[in-house]
Amino acid sequence: MSSHAGAPAGTLLVIAKAPVAGRVKTRLTPHFTPQQAADMARAALQDTLDAVLATPAGRRVLCLDGAPGPWLPEGIEVVPQCAGGLDARLAAAFALYGGPALLIGMDTPQVTPELLAEGLDFTRTEAWFGPAPDGGFWALGLAEPDPALLLGVPMSVPHTGRVQRLRLTSSGRAVRDLPALRDVDTPDDAAQVAACAPGTRFAALHAELCTAAR
Structure with a gap:
């Protein structure tokens, strides 16, 4: 996709799994069924892609594990994720493009275009x-992506962020922090994220599912 006149040269990268029951957000079960968990993953991904599309960027790329579906909006490039652990897949996403890039996940539906632009x-x-x-x-x-900054970082453990940030500072880079956002991993996460993002697809679906379960 060609960039708009005056748009920044940076690339917005979203790393995601296709929202297929039994393959995504499995920690939301058994509180929710596998299909309900997949539906919430789809809603979160759609909200995320809405924010991406509303953000000025040179490219908007979905690094996808799985096949695109009708949930994919126009204006988003799709590339397959590579094999390997999450550190390798994140590193490979950055390696696709040589210029400035911001990488996010699929499970922060409360993200805004303002945050992404920052x-x-x-x-x-x-x-x-x-x-x-x-x-x-x-x-x-990363202003200058370097896959080596991610390779070997232990993922999905309580100190993942500390190790990753230390990698950045130890490389001599100036680092600034964005506001903390909660990922949707557990039912409690889902409830808290839905409460702070009331206008999203995710919040509407979460409310619908919780009402139906009463």
Whole structure:
């Protein structure tokens, strides 16, 4: 996709799994059924892609594990994820493009275009880090992507974010933090995220599912 006149040269990267029952958001079960968990994953991904489309960027790319579906809006490029652990897949996403890039996940439907635009602004920093309350991170921005900054970082553990941020600072890069955002992993996460993002597809679906379960 060609960039709009005056748009920044940066790339917005979203790493995601296709919202297929039994393959995504399995920690939401058994509180929710596998299909309900997949439906919430789809809603979160759609909300995320809406924010991406509303953000000025040179490219908007979905790095996808699985096949695109009718949930995919126009204006988003799709590339397949590589094999390997999450650190390798994140590193490979950055390696696709040589310029400034901001990478986010699919499970922060409360993200806004304003936050994403901030994470693509490298006029005052060389890297952006978006922490998550569980000790991970929801966003990583690099003015000059280097896959080596991610390879070997232990993923999905309580100290993932600390190790990743240390990688950035130890490389000599200036690092600025984005606001912390909660990932949707557990039923409690889902309830908290829905409460702070009332206008999203995710919040509407969450309310519908909780009402039906009463």
